[in-house]
Amino acid sequence: MKLSQYFLALLCPIILLSSCKKNTDEVAADTQSTFSIEFENQVNGSPLVLNTKTYKNAKGEDFKINVFKYYVSNIKLSKADGTTYLIPESYFLIDASKAESTNITLKDVPTGDYTKIEYTIGVDYARNFAGAQTGALDPINGMFWTWNSGYIFVKLEGTSPQSTATGNTLTFHIGGVIDPNNTIRTFTTEINAANPLRVRTDGKPNMHFKVNAAALFTGKTDVSFATLNMTMGGANSVIVANNYANGLFRLDHIHN
Amino acid sequence: MLFLSIALMYACSKNEDEVTPEEKKITFSVPANFPAPVYSFEDNKLSNAGFALGKKLFYEARLSADKSVSCGSCHQQFAAFTQLDHKVSHGVNNCQGKRNTPPLFNLAWQKAFFWDGGVKNIETSPLNAITDACEMGTDIQTIVAFLKNTPPYPDLFKQAFGSTEINSQLILKSIAQFTAVLVSDNSKYDKVMRKESGISFTSAELAGYNLFKEKCTSCHTEPFFTDFSYRSNGLDLVSADEGRSHITGVASDLGKFRVPTLRNIEYTSPYMHDGRFYSLDEVLEHYNLGVKASVNLDVQLKNGIPLNTTEKEQIKAFLKTLTDNEFIKNTLYSES
Numbered sequence: 294m295k296l297s298q299y300f301l302a303l304l305c306p307i308i309l310l311s312s313c314k315k316n317t318d319e320v321a322a323d324t325q326s327t328f329s330i331e332f333e334n335q336v337n338g339s340p341l342v343l344n345t346k347t348y349k350n351a352k353g354e355d356f357k358i359n360v361f362k363y364y365v366s367n368i369k370l371s372k373a374d375g376t377t378y379l380i381p382e383s384y385f386l387i388d389a390s391k392a393e394s395t396n397i398t399l400k401d402v403p404t405g406d407y408t409k410i411e412y413t414i415g416v417d418y419a420r421n422f423a424g425a426q427t428g429a430l431d432p433i434n435g436m437f438w439t440w441n442s443g444y445i446f447v448k449l450e451g452t453s454p455q456s457t458a459t460g461n462t463l464t465f466h467i468g469g470v471i472d473p474n475n476t477i478r479t480f481t482t483e484i485n486a487a488n489p490l491r492v493r494t495d496g497k498p499n500m501h502f503k504v505n506a507a508a509l510f511t512g513k514t515d516v517s518f519a520t521l522n523m524t525m526g527g528a529n530s531v532i533v534a535n536n537y538a539n540g541l542f543r544l545d546h547i548h549n
Numbered sequence: 550m551l552f553l554s555i556a557l558m559y560a561c562s563k564n565e566d567e568v569t570p571e572e573k574k575i576t577f578s579v580p581a582n583f584p585a586p587v588y589s590f591e592d593n594k595l596s597n598a599g600f601a602l603g604k605k606l607f608y609e610a611r612l613s614a615d616k617s618v619s620c621g622s623c624h625q626q627f628a629a630f631t632q633l634d635h636k637v638s639h640g641v642n643n644c645q646g647k648r649n650t651p652p653l654f655n656l657a658w659q660k661a662f663f664w665d666g667g668v669k670n671i672e673t674s675p676l677n678a679i680t681d682a683c684e685m686g687t688d689i690q691t692i693v694a695f696l697k698n699t700p701p702y703p704d705l706f707k708q709a710f711g712s713t714e715i716n717s718q719l720i721l722k723s724i725a726q727f728t729a730v731l732v733s734d735n736s737k738y739d740k741v742m743r744k745e746s747g748i749s750f751t752s753a754e755l756a757g758y759n760l761f762k763e764k765c766t767s768c769h770t771e772p773f774f775t776d777f778s779y780r781s782n783g784l785d786l787v788s789a790d791e792g793r794s795h796i797t798g799v800a801s802d803l804g805k806f807r808v809p810t811l812r813n814i815e816y817t818s819p820y821m822h823d824g825r826f827y828s829l830d831e832v833l834e835h836y837n838l839g840v841k842a843s844v845n846l847d848v849q850l851k852n853g854i855p856l857n858t859t860e861k862e863q864i865k866a867f868l869k870t871l872t873d874n875e876f877i878k879n880t881l882y883s884e885s
Binding site: 427431433439440441442471528 | 593663667668669673677679689693719721722725795796
């Protein structure tokens with residue numbers, strides 16, 4: 294304890310001295326810190342409530358959601374000068390039924406001001422065909438197809454009176470990485486340069502994304518549950534992926 | 550640092566001591582007449598303990614829903630790890646699957662698995678059989694829980710991977726340490742090809758080999774006796790099983806299946822994806838006169854493969870040189 298106090302005493306003047314010479318926004322390149330991302334699951338602006346609440350799709354059809362899970366991976370940050378940092382081994386499974394999964398922590402990120410973030414909605418090509426995985430990619434999570442190996446990137450299950458499936462179910466299992474049915478999509482968003490993501494040794498910012506589950510069903514093609522209520526990869530999954538590619542996530546704000 | 554290196558040296562020598570002198574070190578080596586493998590154990594270090602655990606899991610029937618079916622139930626060593634006399638796989642609750650069990654060997658050279666090539670990595674292959682309602686009818690979560698609570702498994706995982714932690718990744722990696730080590734490379738054919746100690750084909754076998762190279766190798770390519778492609782060999786005008794198109798969603802793949810290996814063919818009856826032919830005679834007669842004009846029939850089979858009686862006998866004589874008795878009887882691979 295005492296030793297660290299001496300260190301601090303020694304360190305403070307150095308920091309102060311150096312901060313006089315440098316721009317205050319600049320930080321040493323070799324320091325690392327942490328930031329977090331919160332994914333607030335919604336449906337058209339209302340909080341996502343599983344199982345009970347009724348929502349409407351773009352066609353005006355009622356539906357309920359029982360399961361909503363998706364992968365966010367290969368998170369890449371960019372600075373205004375164009376330099377980028379790909380967060381290694383960044384694979385996260387967000388599950389609306391598990392509150393703790395909706396707030397993810399990114400560790401050991403080089404400090405700096407980031408003005409752009411991009412990530413894969415789903416899992417990159419290589420990991421779909423790799424050997425046995427663990428963590429977010431563990432097949433135990435129910436997001437791995439065993440008969441046509443590869444990950445389900447986005448899974449939405451529910452019901453709609455309009456669905457012609459048995460039990461009026463909705464089954465949207467979006468995945469597949471081989472053309473023409475490749476559903477890997479990358480989401481990119483610029484961050485307001487006036488309030489960038491400031492990763493600091495003394496600051497652990499939080500990015501807040503709003504996630505609109507209804508984006509699966511509108512954007513490029515409005516989906517009617519009367520005609521499309523079940524897809525597990527293939528051409529119909531591509532329609533859904535093209536819908537959510539830009540509409541699923543929206544950066545709402547950053548707490549620096 | 551010095552202490553660390555001493556500790557490491559000690560750990561190494563200790564590990565070596567654990568392998569008793571009579572216990573054979575499990576290795577994976579590439580046969581002289583085989584190309585480089587696809588699976589190299591790079592991310593799954595092969596060890597005796599890992600292999601032993603994988604083998605035990607392979608033969609563990611308690612992993613299935615009704616505790617009646619293990620991997621080894623449908624993959625029997627005496628049948629080169631397919632299921633003798635079963636047209637289709639026979640799973641839990643006496644459920645009959647829809648396809649013939651493929652044999653298991655030389656899997657380290659294979660890029661895709663199952664008749665339709667749906668699974669692309671040897672490590673994730675068992676998940677298909679584990680979860681199929683007509684095979685083991687369970688899920689990996691249940692298996693993890695069972696193994697955590699069932700001695701001696703936690704100890705076996707510790708020996709294999711250094712920790713009593715059990716998860717799906719370690720389960721699958723240990724099974725791959727067993728299945729990828731299954732190499733069949735000691736058939737008479739292999740020994741002739743490697744020019745081992747004066748072994749040669751009989752005149753009938755040689756005639757069969759020459760016929761084979763003329764009529765069959767474009768699909769059943771050496772040394773694996775498959776080119777791993779997906780083709781229709783005209784079994785039916787309209788295939789009842791969609792085959793490869795179930796995976797690709799492409800109409801031109803309807804009714805296509807992976808060209809099966811012919812190694813150990815003497816012991817892997819019945820034949821074809823649905824096990825419709827019980828004998829090699831039936832198979833050869835299919836190519837002679839039985840090929841039907843399926844919509845996606847392979848162009849090379851447009852006119853079938855005309856074979857007279859002598860030619861059929863010669864080809865059969867050659868096919869039997871692909872039997873690897875050393876593999877089939879290797880006690881290293883047997884349930885212990």
